[in-house]
Amino acid sequence: MTVALHDLLPARLRRSWAVEGLCPDLDLYSLFRARQIADPHRTAVIDAKGALCYTALDRKVRCLAEGLRSLGIGAGDVVGVQLPDGRGAVTADLALAALGAVALPFPVGRGAQEAEGLLRGAEAVAVIAATEHRGRTRAAGLLALAPTLPALRHVIAAGPGTAPEGTIPLARLLRTDPTGFVPARPDPDGAARILVSSGSEAAPKMVAYSHNALAGGRGNFLASLMPDTTPPRCLFLVPLASAFGSSGTAVTLARHGGTLVLLDHFTPEAALAAVRAHAPTHVLGVPTMIRMMLERLELEGPGSGTLPAPTALVLGGAPLDEATATAATEGFGCPVVNLYGSADGVNCHTGIEVRPEPTDPAAPAPAASLGIVVGRPDPRVADIRIADPDTHQPLPGGRIGEIVSRGPMTPLCYVAAPELDARYRTPEGWVRTGDLGYLDADGLLHVVGRLKDVVIRGGANISPAEVERELAAHPRIRDVVCVGVPDPLMGERLAACVVVRGSGPAPGLPELGAHLDARGLDRHKHPELLLLLDALPLTAAGKPDRGALRRRAALAPVPAEA
Incomplete structure (x- = not known):
């Protein structure tokens, strides 16, 4: 083990979820291998290169695992993975699981400074990166960082393109003879993957997850959105290397034996083409992506044909307003699932039931609808309570407090950050989300805003989330994010960062x-x-980049009447 990854949950509680059948109690590669044996010719991945079945993928996985083992990489070693969505990223995920190693995926959009911080903090012994992707030479950039990273022994370059001198070509490792490969059998409650937070407002956090937390807790989340036992066909619009994308290899393939439909780069045109060509059962993305796809559908007009209706659109990573949910339900002909979750270890979501008829968008929101409803907590995924932010004591129903979470998907710990463990985990293992919310009389969770995300104007508190929610109902607004801007007179002023819908006047x-x-x-x-x-500028994980918006908004002139 290259870095200490300890479990902050009581061991008896963690074991009880496996005993109750809430977790499969197998490592990710063993789960995947069982799926391959059961249905060897089922399609596992559809990407820019075409379709790849479970058996062909398994051979690639075994070749790569044996190749990595020949480099001295084994159980407990952390290996970084910076690859675009595609079969290469999936192969790396499963090969590392087969070795009992710990995968540290991070999106190709992460810059060198963030990549160095992640690899250093996790004491990664190797990193697999793209030789070239969309004009960026990630492998060469990471090789240049190697002298400053004492634990890093290998930089592995994935094609296309010529691997930079000093790196190891991934293609060479994939040609390794897998005949003698014997997979490890890691502890299902041991570390399998490190999820990286979006880092939209601060340095990204690294959170260690076990095999059971991924395939069990997060797997139960996807299972709740599957109307029957038919394996899902999931179109991921977000990077597999993001926290949201962790429902890809570990959940869609290993847990449910489904198919991944992957784009190496999101555009609304490519996403709509993938829906038409591959008829996914589930489309996973952030609301901004869906709004872009809906706008593209409007431009195409009625002659573009009807989209094959998915089972559900699963939207997370940013607040989902009612106007977007309604438009998406109509445009895609399916339910929209509002997912509230984070890398830190919280999950709550609405179901795939049909939504009620929308109310008049111009009508004032009733007091009872304070915050955004994100569904009924599912203890098979994560139990949720509301606690006093200062005393951490549970609050009664209807009271607003901090949302805390604990359940089968709860992570082990933060990586190399005891100060984060102390700040965001309670002695009983509950995850402190830093979000404010309440549980209503029906047991539904309402998310009101961030505990610290408050703009203070002249001594008065303003919740940006509340203003965003109301502005999103404006018919001419496609996207909106509100941020605080420093002001010498008022302390802060609220700025609305707006993307206009259509081509009319703003x-x-x-x-x-x-x-x-x-x-x-x-x-x-x-x-x-x-x-x-x-x-909107987006982070590497596909979320609105609030830090960038705050810097840009600070340059906007203040109106004379303000």
Whole structure:
């Protein structure tokens, strides 16, 4: 083991979930191998190179695992993986699981500084990276960092392109004879993967997950969205290397024996083409991506044909407003699942039932709908409670407090960050999310906002999430993020960063103010700055980049009447 990864949950509690059948109690490669034996010719991956069946994928996995083992990589070693979505990323995931090693995937969009921090903190002994992807030479960049990373022994370059001198070509490892390979049998409650938080407002956190937490807890989440035992066909619009994407190899393939439909880079055109060509049962993405796809459908017009309806759109990573949910339900002809979750270890989601008829979008939101409803907590995935942020004591139903979570998907610990363990985990193993919410009389979870995400204007607190929710109902707004901007007079002012829907004139602050008045939002919460954008900047994980928006909004002029 190259870095200490300990379990912050009581061992008896962790074991009880396996005994109760909530976790499969097998390592990820063993689960995948059982699926391959049961249905050897089922399609495992569809990517830019075409279709790959379970048997062909398993051979690649065994070749790579034996090749990595020849480099001295084994049980407990952490290996970084910076690859675009495709069969290469899936092969690396499973090969590392077969060795009992720990995968540290991070999206190709991560820069050198963040990559160095991740590899250093996890004491990674190797990293697999793209030789070239969309003009970026990731393998060469990571090789240049190697002298500053004492634990890093190998940089493995994945094609296409010529592997830089000093790296090991992945193609060579994939030609290793797998005949003598014997997979490891790691502890199912031991570390399998390190999830990396989005890092949209701070340095990304690394969170260690076990085989059981991935295939069990996170696997139960996807199982709840499957109407029968038919293996799912999942189109991932988000990177497999993101926390959201961890439901790919470990869950879709190993746990459920399904098919992954993958794009090496998201565009609305490519995503719609994949829906038409491969008829996925589940489309997983962030709301911004779905809004872009809906806008593209509008441009195509009725002559473009009907999309094959998925079982569900599963949207997470950012708040889902009712206007987007309604439009997506109509545009894709299927239920929309609102997923509330994070790398830290929380999950709650709405189901695949049909939504009720939408109310008038111009009507003020009733008091009972404070926050966003994200479903009924599922203890097979993660039990959720509301606690006092200061005392950590449970609060009664209806009271707003910090959302805390514990269950089969709960991670082991933060990686090389005892200060994060102390801040975000309780002695009983509960995950402190830093989010505010409450459980209503029906047991539904409402997420109100972030514990610390408050803009303080002249001593008055403003929740950006609340303002975003109301602005999202404006018919001319496609995307909106609200951020606080420092101000010498008021301390902070609220800025609305807006992407306009369609090609008409953009709404100005007076129009947005009138809209918010009609929605019943207090005047002191209205944004005073407006930043119009062609598209929201996104993090490598596909979430809105609030840090970048805050910096850009700070340059916007303050109106004279503000």
